[in-house]
Amino acid sequence: MAFGFSPKYIQILPIDPLTPQQFLVLAIEAAKKLDWNIAFETETGFIAYTKFSMSSWSEEVKVTIEGDQATLKSECTGNQLVDWGKNKGNIESLVAELELLKSSATPEDMAVQFEELKLTLAANEEDNQGKTPPATKGKLTGILSLFWPSKGYFITPIIIDLNIFIFILMVISGVDFMSPDTKDLLRWGANFRPSTLNGEWWRLITNVFLHIGLFHLLFNMYALLYIGLLLEPYLGKLRFAAAYILTGIVASTTSLYMHETTVSAGASGAIFGMYGVFLAMLTTNFIEKSARKAMFTSIVVFVAYNLLNGMKGGIDNAAHVGGLISGFIIGYLYYPSLKAPDRMDLKLGIVSALSIFVLIACFTVVSRIPDNLGQYDKKMKTFASMESMALEVYQMPKNTPRDTLLMEIKDRGLYYWNQDIELINGLDKLDLPDILHKRDKMLVNYCNLRIKSYNLIYKAIDENSGNYKDSIEFYNKNIQGLIDSLKGK
Numbered sequence: 001m002a003f004g005f006s007p008k009y010i011q012i013l014p015i016d017p018l019t020p021q022q023f024l025v026l027a028i029e030a031a032k033k034l035d036w037n038i039a040f041e042t043e044t045g046f047i048a049y050t051k052f053s054m055s056s057w058s059e060e061v062k063v064t065i066e067g068d069q070a071t072l073k074s075e076c077t078g079n080q081l082v083d084w085g086k087n088k089g090n091i092e093s094l095v096a097e098l099e100l101l102k103s104s105a106t107p108e109d110m111a112v113q114f115e116e117l118k119l120t121l122a123a124n125e126e127d128n129q130g131k132t133p134p135a136t137k138g139k140l141t142g143i144l145s146l147f148w149p150s151k152g153y154f155i156t157p158i159i160i161d162l163n164i165f166i167f168i169l170m171v172i173s174g175v176d177f178m179s180p181d182t183k184d185l186l187r188w189g190a191n192f193r194p195s196t197l198n199g200e201w202w203r204l205i206t207n208v209f210l211h212i213g214l215f216h217l218l219f220n221m222y223a224l225l226y227i228g229l230l231l232e233p234y235l236g237k238l239r240f241a242a243a244y245i246l247t248g249i250v251a252s253t254t255s256l257y258m259h260e261t262t263v264s265a266g267a268s269g270a271i272f273g274m275y276g277v278f279l280a281m282l283t284t285n286f287i288e289k290s291a292r293k294a295m296f297t298s299i300v301v302f303v304a305y306n307l308l309n310g311m312k313g314g315i316d317n318a319a320h321v322g323g324l325i326s327g328f329i330i331g332y333l334y335y336p337s338l339k340a341p342d343r344m345d346l347k348l349g350i351v352s353a354l355s356i357f358v359l360i361a362c363f364t365v366v367s368r369i370p371d372n373l374g375q376y377d378k379k380m381k382t383f384a385s386m387e388s389m390a391l392e393v394y395q396m397p398k399n400t401p402r403d404t405l406l407m408e409i410k411d412r413g414l415y416y417w418n419q420d421i422e423l424i425n426g427l428d429k430l431d432l433p434d435i436l437h438k439r440d441k442m443l444v445n446y447c448n449l450r451i452k453s454y455n456l457i458y459k460a461i462d463e464n465s466g467n468y469k470d471s472i473e474f475y476n477k478n479i480q481g482l483i484d485s486l487k488g489k
Helices: 020-033 086-104 107-124 143-147 155-172 182-188 203-209 214-258 268-282 289-309 317-339 344-367 372-395 402-427 434-463 469-486
Strands: 008-014 037-042 045-049 059-066 069-076
Touching (some): 008 086, 037 107, 037 289, 059 086, 059 289, 155 203, 155 214, 203 214, 214 268, 268 289, 268 317, 289 317, 402 434, 434 469
Antiparallel strands (some): 037 045, 059 069
8 A cells, every 4th residue: 555645656677588679569568458548658668547437546557668677657646645555456467467468479479569659659759749747746756855846846836835934934923823813814914805805905815825724734735736746847837826826816806705704814716726727728638638537537526525525614615616717717728828838929928918817807806896894894983983072071070060061961972872873874784794783783772872871961960950860870781781792791
């Protein structure tokens, strides 16, 4: 049983007494007898893909002949961590089939087969250009190589490193590494409609590099690592980086549009975008057919599982869907430049046009999102200001003239309490969470109690009477109870 990132099994096999050419034709024949799909053939080896079934992922089997030995490697194409012995079984089956063919094949037959292979290779040479599966996964030599930029794997480790670096900074600053609270996430740049719509547009991108705890970070970085190893060698640095940033912005915008009170953070929207790009490419003929089939099933299962899992509470599935769809569209728009790798002008033109379009589209959408919570917050500041002016009567000196005191109660106190009621009644027309509507009712009740109390105080002062003392205390007691409830006491 192999365990690790992209589990694999490798066996070095002497080819004696066969020649390299004889071993190659027999190995190809053995793979065909095992019903594997032969994807690529050269005069020194081939790549094949095993059949996919509901109980087993497809694996990539690569045979490379060097000198008097052959390297047989079977590697998982999916993003599973354990292969349950499947890769070793593939190599054992191939070797067993080879031994059977050795006993019946003649040198003459193998020579004819090799000549036929050369003719096939010559005929398919132009068609297979650029379709060889990326070999980035095989170049990773250890855990540190996952975080170090290299050819064909440059932008992915930079993004991974940046996400980890920001997470470390958050933890050093005192943020809980397992379960950060909302205030910390907002302080570090999480996406939140009232904040984002009130001038903090940078949250649309900064939230893509934040994570809500260690496990959130690990799961997202694993998914990014897998798709980065597959996709970046095809796209190159510029297209990969642009796709990640643009799909991340679209994912954030979708989340903002769908959620009024959700605090959103995480790279998953952009990561879904990269899976969308790759899915689009796998529906074209840019990648060889057998490789497409093997990878397409793996990607679809991963995306479907995570979208279904995202229906649970606490997961921002809107960002996932927004990233996935935008990535799918970007993948198709990249296709012309991928088919013409020498056209730098075409690549730059498509990336530039996409960037401008996405930014304008997202700005247009964001500018039309109703900011009910933002309006509510501004109005509540006005409420607090008028409340403060209404309460100034309690701060007047004891020797204040009677007429001045009565005017303060009537022209400022009662006036501003009534203004606050009008303000709250207007807020109640907004599309707000139920909890805020309930709070508004409590605030109206609070203002009405204040008005009743002020009317009695006015009468007591005007009539110079102590008959209203008990009633005033009753109202004040109810007012304090409401204040405690509003504060959550």
